[in-house]
Amino acid sequence: MRIALKIDVATERAATTGVPNLLDLLSQYEVNATFFFAVEFRRSQGLVRRAASLFGRGDDAKGSLESAMRAVMEAGHEIGLLGYEADSWRKQAAYADADWTRYQLALGMERFEAIVGQPPDRFAAPYWQPNAHLLGMEERRGFSFASDVRGKFPFYPQLHNIVSRCPQIPTTLPTLSEMLAQSDVTPSNVHEYLYAESRHLLPHGHVYSVDAEAEGIEYLEVMEKLLVMWKGQEGSIRALGDIRAELDLEKLPVHQIGWTQVPGREEPVAAQSLPVEL
Numbered sequence: 001m002r003i004a005l006k007i008d009v010a011t012e013r014a015a016t017t018g019v020p021n022l023l024d025l026l027s028q029y030e031v032n033a034t035f036f037f038a039v040e041f042r043r044s045q046g047l048v049r050r051a052a053s054l055f056g057r058g059d060d061a062k063g064s065l066e067s068a069m070r071a072v073m074e075a076g077h078e079i080g081l082l083g084y085e086a087d088s089w090r091k092q093a094a095y096a097d098a099d100w101t102r103y104q105l106a107l108g109m110e111r112f113e114a115i116v117g118q119p120p121d122r123f124a125a126p127y128w129q130p131n132a133h134l135l136g137m138e139e140r141r142g143f144s145f146a147s148d149v150r151g152k153f154p155f156y157p158q159l160h161n162i163v164s165r166c167p168q169i170p171t172t173l174p175t176l177s178e179m180l181a182q183s184d185v186t187p188s189n190v191h192e193y194l195y196a197e198s199r200h201l202l203p204h205g206h207v208y209s210v211d212a213e214a215e216g217i218e219y220l221e222v223m224e225k226l227l228v229m230w231k232g233q234e235g236s237i238r239a240l241g242d243i244r245a246e247l248d249l250e251k252l253p254v255h256q257i258g259w260t261q262v263p264g265r266e267e268p269v270a271a272q273s274l275p276v277e278l
Helices: 012-028 063-073 086-095 098-116 132-140 176-178 190-198 216-220 220-231 240-245
Strands: 002-009 034-037 078-081 154-159 207-210 236-238 254-260 269-275
Touching: 002 012, 002 240, 012 063, 012 216, 012 220, 034 063, 063 078, 063 098, 078 098, 086 098, 098 132, 132 154, 176 190, 176 207, 176 216, 190 207, 190 220, 207 216, 216 220, 220 236
Parallel strands: 002 034, 002 207, 002 236, 034 078, 154 254
Antiparallel strands: 254 269
16 A cells, blocks of 8 residues: 655645644654645735745744755655745636736745745645646746646546646545535544545555645644554555656646536545546
8 A cells, every 4th residue: 555645735834833743743754755845824814924024034033934844854754835925826816817927826836945045846726726827837947746636546637628738646535624514424434434544545545635734733643643554565655756866757647627516525636537638
């Protein structure tokens, strides 16, 4: 059993509390993951607070976004960009034009590079909300891979007649929040349901998307149970880059991207769809 961990950091609380908790847990079990950071956060009352306000100001620089991102890199994990501000992306990206998409991507890349000293080479669309313009930009920017959609195995995406040669490594498993929305699933047994889902074999294993605010704080114990189960019986837990390294890009198929309704989630999400013959 092979599981790749995609950890999304979309809120200030996720960065300042969830990330340190997850880093401790991953270190304890000696596993690597891929962290995707949004680089600007929105206050709960709807006011935008720039990530720059977190950069080392105040007595507790340890809790800043900058410290969280640097800690991820220093611990040997992969790091990528989760858009600029995740909530705005969630609401607008799927229907956005090229100018909006280009601007948002440029803002995110500029802020990311200012924090860690290098531009991102991997991208994940917040809440699985890409658009065709983004797919083309991911190829032109030279990203090693993207993880914008739900699906079953890596592929090159096509949307609105745009084919991108930036590989997509999709999320394959349901999320914790989606599972907990089911009537028979509770916090005490959700790990068993997720483990059962992960036992369905796929060519490159599974990708599990972690919400750093959920699994990193309230459901940290659930996350630990999953790590124990996934590592058992010669299982392996890895980063998305490990999947990318094993791909034969010359033979990677092209698939359409469609939109699907996932049980337990309000908005439709982008998903791997029919194969395309070019």
